[in-house]
Amino acid sequence: MRTFIKLFMITVSCLVLSACNKSDERHTSIRLAHHLDTQHPVHKSLVHMNEVLQQLSGGTMELIIYPSAQVGTEREVLELLQIGSMGMTKVSASSLEAFVPQMKVFSLPYLFNDHAHYWKTLDSDIGRDLLNAGTPFLIKGLGYFDAGSRSFYTTKRKVESPADLNGLKIRVMSSQTAVDMVNTMGGAATPVSWGELYTALQQGIVGGAENNPPSFYYSKHYEVSKYYLLDEHTSIPDVIVIGTKVWDKLKPQEQQWLSQAMHEATEYQKVLWAESTEMSLQKVEEAGVEIITADKTLFQDSVSSIYDSLEGTMLEPLVDSIKAMGESE
The missing domain is CATH 3.40.190.170 (Bacterial extracellular solute-binding protein, family 7)
Known part of the structure; x- marks a missing residue:
């Protein structure tokens, strides 16, 4: 028990x-x-x-x-x-x-x-x-x-565009939306609990994950993940x-x-x-992690179909309200 x-x-x-x-x-x-x-x-x-x-x-x-x-x-x-x-x-x-x-x-x-x-x-x-x-x-x-913005980090394969995610197992939270996002980008979304992720990265069960910089650093995932792509795909x-x-x-x-x-x-x-x-970001770079600045437009374009799929769902009016709030800034 x-x-x-x-x-x-x-x-x-x-x-x-x-x-x-x-x-x-x-x-x-x-x-x-x-x-x-x-x-x-x-x-x-x-x-x-x-x-x-x-x-x-x-x-x-x-x-x-x-x-x-x-x-x-x-x-x-x-x-x-x-x-x-x-x-x-x-x-x-x-x-x-x-x-x-x-x-x-x-x-x-x-x-x-x-x-x-x-x-x-x-x-x-x-x-x-x-x-x-x-x-x-x-x-x-x-x-x-x-909780900042979440970005991809990988162990062996450098990721600079959605094409580089093709077939790569990426750990995600137990969230269907997160699974859909990574799969739409071309990766293979793989839910793994946070406590088991270090070992999963170390043993190659997954080839990468995604999270914000402090979580990447404090979890010590930078010890086994040498590439960090600042694509900032979600802010959760x-x-x-x-x-x-x-x-x-x-x-x-x-x-x-x-x-x-x-x-x-x-x-x-x-x-x-x-x-x-x-x-x-400073600490992981000093530890040998290569920090890559992403061309975000490539990643934004790769997930446009996710927003198309929201038509008629409960999320559509909520997204419209949030988008409108951004336009009024």
Whole structure:
């Protein structure tokens, strides 16, 4: 039996409400799990969120953070949120597709004009509506973290154009949209869990993967992948999610404190992310990785059929709204 099951089968609730002193003052602890390293800017930003939350609440609220996949995969933790055995988590928007189909929009290639368009969308009614779309499935988005842009990295074959992806096994997240994108470009999309990816690259089970620079660096995938193509095909945000079983138990004031801490953590994380991206590219280049600047028009042209296939689907009006927002900049 997996460790996380052993741990949480004996945990009655992830929301701990207890009398912490003689005046019976309510103290609320919320358990938060994620799969990233403690040096990752996302983890540091969650630590900052906890510090802000404690300050706002006068020490009556806190987050207890479990990093480095101690509890399980993103999907496993989401399932724990649904039953109330875990309070919060950080997941990629792609991991939410099974619960919130509208989240598929973020996995569409070259959706945003630039970083300003990306954040304009996330901060709009579109972004807020998507955060709340998971409530029927017992999960609620609190806010977004920047996850930059995802690009291809490969072990042995240099990729400079879609033609170079032909037949190459590329690891993708468990997202049908990501699978369709890589296959449309000519590659052979191969879902592999994040924790198994280093070995899969090392053993040649896949010939490459795709992710943002900090994840490429902190995962040490650069040790076995010597080519990094900056094609920046998708910009998929991270989402900080809370289980509705926990959210609904919070008092209105506690919900307000948590929401404010989320907002401040997002602004903090934006700065850390920009610094980390620059540092990561420098570090992997120093380690011998060849960084290649892509001709993005070649990749954009190769996936145009994906947008044609959206006609008449639930994503078509959402894409149109996001595109229109970019045109109004």
